[in-house]
Amino acid sequence: MLPPIARRFVAGESSDAALDHARELNGRDVSVILNLLGEHYDEPDPAEEDAATYRHLVDEIAEADLDACISIKPSQLGLDLGADAFRTLVTDVTEHAADRDVFVWIDMEDYTTTDVTLDVFTDLAREHDGGVGVCVQANLKRTRDDVERLADVPGKVRFVKGAYDEPASVAYTDKGRVNEAYRDLLEYAFAEYDGGIAIGSHDPEMIDLAKELHDEHGTDFEVQMLMGVREDAQYDLAAEGYEVWQYAPYGGKWLSYFWRRVRERKENLFFALRAVLGR
Numbered sequence: 626m627l628p629p630i631a632r633r634f635v636a637g638e639s640s641d642a643a644l645d646h647a648r649e650l651n652g653r654d655v656s657v658i659l660n661l662l663g664e665h666y667d668e669p670d671p672a673e674e675d676a677a678t679y680r681h682l683v684d685e686i687a688e689a690d691l692d693a694c695i696s697i698k699p700s701q702l703g704l705d706l707g708a709d710a711f712r713t714l715v716t717d718v719t720e721h722a723a724d725r726d727v728f729v730w731i732d733m734e735d736y737t738t739t740d741v742t743l744d745v746f747t748d749l750a751r752e753h754d755g756g757v758g759v760c761v762q763a764n765l766k767r768t769r770d771d772v773e774r775l776a777d778v779p780g781k782v783r784f785v786k787g788a789y790d791e792p793a794s795v796a797y798t799d800k801g802r803v804n805e806a807y808r809d810l811l812e813y814a815f816a817e818y819d820g821g822i823a824i825g826s827h828d829p830e831m832i833d834l835a836k837e838l839h840d841e842h843g844t845d846f847e848v849q850m851l852m853g854v855r856e857d858a859q860y861d862l863a864a865e866g867y868e869v870w871q872y873a874p875y876g877g878k879w880l881s882y883f884w885r886r887v888r889e890r891k892e893n894l895f896f897a898l899r900a901v902l903g904r
């Protein structure tokens with residue numbers, strides 16, 4: 626059972642719990658991106674099982690008419706088994722979701738996976754005329770070129786700073802330089818994209834910049850934040866009329882995800898404890 630301390634960051638262990646969470650958030654005008662926790666499978670069976678779970682989840686989202694979508698990790702859907710295995714499984718999930726009008730996000734993992742992830746995304750997005758989105762990471766030096774190439778591709782792009790420790794040969798390692806790259810990417814995207822921009826950040830400075838760029842260019846955008854992080858800001862932005870999506874992970878493999886949130890920011894443990902103690 627999911628212990629109370631992890632409940633701040635994880636929507637539950639079952640898809641029923643995840644759907645209940647989505648229903649509750651929808652009641653507060655926040656849409657939900659559901660991610661079944663799992664990654665780096667080196668056998669076909671767990672990758673195929675997670676693909677089947679996502680197909681079932683998509684059915685449930687559509688049946689319940691929720692403002693919800695899914696986000697998959699490439700190595701969860703077979704990338705460690707090879708590019709073909711990943712392409713087959715993600716195509717299967719995306720076609721199933723497209724038939725039910727449910728959006729599919731593809732998370733971005735470390736820099737060795739960027740080419741294949743963007744190739745598969747581009748093909749799927751063209752085939753389904755949108756309906757799918759991909760994440761790009763500002764810490765990678767290549768991302769400005771990628772973002773320019775993606776301008777002609779339908780679908781959405783989630784802009785994040787980057788969660789992986791990458792080598793200095795391919796990535797900016799200084800936080801200030803990553804922030805500068807992030808600002809530069811947003812300035813380009815709001816000027817050149819037709820819409821479909823997702824701000825995957827909790828950073829108030831970047832969210833303010835997105836608002837300013839929206840006012841300047843009129844380009845649509847949405848804000849995406851993680852479950853358990855700046856939730857008051859999520860509700861406030863939604864109340865101001867901005868489109869807000871909360872990324873909510875769920876599933877049995879919650880432990881490593883929970884510790885990642887705590888390692889990233891020690892205060893998260895304090896917040897989680899406070900939630901358990903009810904004050």
Ligand code: FAD
Pocket residue numbers: 731732733734760762785786787788789825826827828829849850851854855872890893
């Ligand atoms: P930071 O640069 O970490 O912090 C900037 C400021 O934001 C802080 O000074 C503070 O004011 C505020 N802030 C940040 N965290 C907190 C907190 N816990 N509590 C209160 N205030 C806080 N990375 C990937 O590599 N691939 C992905 O596919 C991916 N998908 C993501 C999807 C979503 C929806 C989100 C939100 C992030 C995703 N990430 C992904 C992670 C991302 O790359 C960053 O590692 C992570 O979001 C931290 O960067 P930040 O921009 O939120 O803020």
